[in-house]
Amino acid sequence: GPVVALVPAAGRGVRLGENKPKAFVDLGGTTMLTRAVDGLLQSGAVDRVVVIVPEELVESTRTLLPGEVTVVAGGSERTDSVRAGLAVADDAEYVLVHDAARALTPPSLIARVVAELRCGRNAVIPVLPVTDTIKTVDVLGAVTGTPERSELRAVQTPQGFTAELLRRAYAAADGIATDDAGLVERLGERVRSIVGEPTAFKITTPLDLVLARALVEEGAH
Ligand code: CTP
Ligand code: MG
Numbered sequence: 001g002p003v004v005a006l007v008p009a010a011g012r013g014v015r016l017g018e019n020k021p022k023a024f025v026d027l028g029g030t031t032m033l034t035r036a037v038d039g040l041l042q043s044g045a046v047d048r049v050v051v052i053v054p055e056e057l058v059e060s061t062r063t064l065l066p067g068e069v070t071v072v073a074g075g076s077e078r079t080d081s082v083r084a085g086l087a088v089a090d091d092a093e094y095v096l097v098h099d100a101a102r103a104l105t106p107p108s109l110i111a112r113v114v115a116e117l118r119c120g121r122n123a124v125i126p127v128l129p130v131t132d133t134i135k136t137v138d139v140l141g142a143v144t145g146t147p148e149r150s151e152l153r154a155v156q157t158p159q160g161f162t163a164e165l166l167r168r169a170y171a172a173a174d175g176i177a178t179d180d181a182g183l184v185e186r187l188g189e190r191v192r193s194i195v196g197e198p199t200a201f202k203i204t205t206p207l208d209l210v211l212a213r214a215l216v217e218e219g220a221h
Contacts, residue, residue: 001093009100010074028216126196
């Protein structure tokens with residue numbers, strides 16, 4: 001059945017500080033959003049792409065992207081935006097959720113996530129080991145713990161799911177989640193991690209944008 005990719009791109013990009021929604025920031029002559037969509041189409045593993053953008057940008061995004069891409073309005077939290085995308089993905093057997101902000105994600109990673117779904121996994125996420133030691137702290141900044149680093153992973157997208165499971169996770173979701181797999185975990189369902197890619201990093205801060213622009217300049221992307 002069809003693989004539908006949902007691309008949340010409705011965030012405001014507050015941490016990037018570029019005075020426009022992040023997905024529309026220039027990255028080597030095109031937007032982050034266009035690069036993210038191109039990567040999905042180039043993977044050869046995705047049948048349909050649904051992009052979720054701020055309401056006032058729906059019309060302009062339709063002219064920016066290829067005609068076969070569906071564009072809908074998002075909401076105030078990422079969870080609301082993904083939900084809006086899911087609502088127009090009725091035909092999906094598998095759903096990928098892929099941040100526009102991971103604009104340089106290699107198409108080969110996207111294809112690997114889909115291959116795992118087609119092998120029978122119900123939920124698949126790309127992850128990388130963390131390099132910093134991570135600590136938990138309380139509201140006053142006192143350290144409350146040091147999780148064992150070897151067990152920690154930084155999570156990327158695309159995250160892949162059977163459509164049935166992701167719909168069930170969103171139906172049960174109360175409040176917000178920073179990651180779609182987190183909602184699936186709350187159902188008690190098994191989530192499979194695979195090895196991610198350094199270039200699938202999320203462009204979040206000005207420093208991330210410097211790195212992304214340098215990679216594009218270098219011609220690796
Ligand atoms: N996103 C979305 N709808 C929201 C919030 C986020 O579609 N209401 C999307 C963003 O556009 C981005 C992805 O979710 O592609 C990851 O979110 P994040 O990196 O936090 O982006 P922003 O929310 O735009 O950034 P910030 O939190 O700094 O404002
Ligand atoms: Mg955000």
